[in-house]
Amino acid sequence: MQSAPPKGGAFSVSIRIFAHMEQVFNLTTDKKLKAIAEKVIATERINNEEGLMLYQADLAFVGALANYIREEKHDSNTYFNRNFHIEPTNICVFDCKFCSYSRLLKQKDGQWELTADQMFDIVKSYDGQPVTEVHIVGGVHPKMGLQFFADILKRIKKHRPDLHIKAFTAVELEYMFRKAKLSFADGLKLLKEHGLDSLPGGGAEIFDESIRNQIAEDKCTSEQWLEIHETAHQLGIPSNATMLYGHLENYEHRINHMHRLRDVQDRTNGFNTFIPLKFRNKDNQMSHIAEVSVIEDLKNYAVSRIYLDNFSHIKAYWPMIGRTTTQLSLSFGVDDIDGTIDDSTKIYTMAGSEEQIPKLTTQQLVELIKNVKRTPIERDTLYNIVKNYMDYDFASEKTTLA
Numbered sequence: 001m002q003s004a005p006p007k008g009g010a011f012s013v014s015i016r017i018f019a020h021m022e023q024v025f026n027l028t029t030d031k032k033l034k035a036i037a038e039k040v041i042a043t044e045r046i047n048n049e050e051g052l053m054l055y056q057a058d059l060a061f062v063g064a065l066a067n068y069i070r071e072e073k074h075d076s077n078t079y080f081n082r083n084f085h086i087e088p089t090n091i092c093v094f095d096c097k098f099c100s101y102s103r104l105l106k107q108k109d110g111q112w113e114l115t116a117d118q119m120f121d122i123v124k125s126y127d128g129q130p131v132t133e134v135h136i137v138g139g140v141h142p143k144m145g146l147q148f149f150a151d152i153l154k155r156i157k158k159h160r161p162d163l164h165i166k167a168f169t170a171v172e173l174e175y176m177f178r179k180a181k182l183s184f185a186d187g188l189k190l191l192k193e194h195g196l197d198s199l200p201g202g203g204a205e206i207f208d209e210s211i212r213n214q215i216a217e218d219k220c221t222s223e224q225w226l227e228i229h230e231t232a233h234q235l236g237i238p239s240n241a242t243m244l245y246g247h248l249e250n251y252e253h254r255i256n257h258m259h260r261l262r263d264v265q266d267r268t269n270g271f272n273t274f275i276p277l278k279f280r281n282k283d284n285q286m287s288h289i290a291e292v293s294v295i296e297d298l299k300n301y302a303v304s305r306i307y308l309d310n311f312s313h314i315k316a317y318w319p320m321i322g323r324t325t326t327q328l329s330l331s332f333g334v335d336d337i338d339g340t341i342d343d344s345t346k347i348y349t350m351a352g353s354e355e356q357i358p359k360l361t362t363q364q365l366v367e368l369i370k371n372v373k374r375t376p377i378e379r380d381t382l383y384n385i386v387k388n389y390m391d392y393d394f395a396s397e398k399t400t401l402a
């Protein structure tokens with residue numbers, strides 16, 4: 001991975017750190033919070049109790065501290081990629097209470113199910129376009145098994161070897177492997193041989209078992225989710241991690257969730273990014289629960305950035321939280337805003353996300369980032385830099401890139 005450019009010699013670094021310390025310290029009179037800030041600035045890890053204190057602290061304080069880390073790690077760089085989604089089906093054997101997207105096999109209304117040819121046609125529709133990633137996730141269909149998906153991966157890879165295939169949540173994988181009677185390691189090896197490059201981070205929800213059992217009782221357990229990701233990392237398959245927040249959980253559950261991820265990351269360093277996902281309450285079995293405020297969203301990004309010291313990136317899904325909150329999040333620890341997702345994804349829109357037609361051209365995405373004085377960097381899935389758009393002249397292009 002290419003990291004942010006160095007920002008000067010030791011003297012200028014000391015001045016910058018001192019200026020940041022002063023700025024952060026001026027935002028609180030609480031001695032314990034000041035002590036946490038000192039630890040963070042000394043690059044020491046904070047513990048769970050300190051993580052909890054940050055959730056109780058003032059937004060301005062946690063935001064400034066998170067922004068300090070974000071700029072130390074990435075300067076003003078803000079990453080995005082050019083990707084597209086394939087959602088094979090929304091039929092699902094599970095019945096998560098927060099899910100607005102899935103349909104049980106018996107619920108005929110609103111179902112879809114793509115054939116292998118239809119999925120391949122989606123890939124072919126991007127021929128000649130400079131996308132670097134296909135993201136494949138969907139419901140857990142009882143008849144779409146391991147071999148079905150392995151064949152699709154192989155077909156995609158043969159057609160377009162340069163395309164990074166990020167596919168299947170641990171929930172989908174656990175079901176596939178169980179049905180195929182394969183261990184996690186053997187199942188992942190088989191998919192890797194057929195073209196799987198990395199795993200998305202979905203299905204993590206919240207690891208605390210008492211909450212997980214209330215919102216997603218029948219799908220893979222927290223331990224299985226973590227084991228699948230750790231096994232993938234051991235096999236050279238990087239992955240991502242999410243956390244669904246803003247429903248029944250409390251701050252302790254969120255810290256517990258991140259603690260378990262931080263432990264795996266210490267052992268493997270296989271997670272690319274952490275993606276907090278806001279619970280949305282449209283058309284699901286938890287619609288009676290109010291959504292949390294934008295203040296809570298920003299605080300959650302900030303605490304995540306501070307707590308997860310061994311994660312390089314914190315991502316905000318712009319379609320989920322909308323363009324304005326995304327711009328704000330870039331000063332609260334976020335350094336990645338995903339990609340130029342086209343409207344092929346229904347996961348966000350069906351849950352009531354801010355963006356009902358989630359599509360931005362590269363130029364629009366670049367302007368969104370530059371408007372808040374950050375540097376737009378196109379990356380590939382593994383955060384290798386594809387292009388720095390800071391001084392890029394779109395007018396020189398004959399056509400606007402999708």
Ligand code: SF4
Pocket residue numbers: 092093094095096099100101102138139140171216219
């Ligand atoms: S969240 Fe995923 S596993 Fe749960 S019901 Fe929806 S599609 Fe199925």
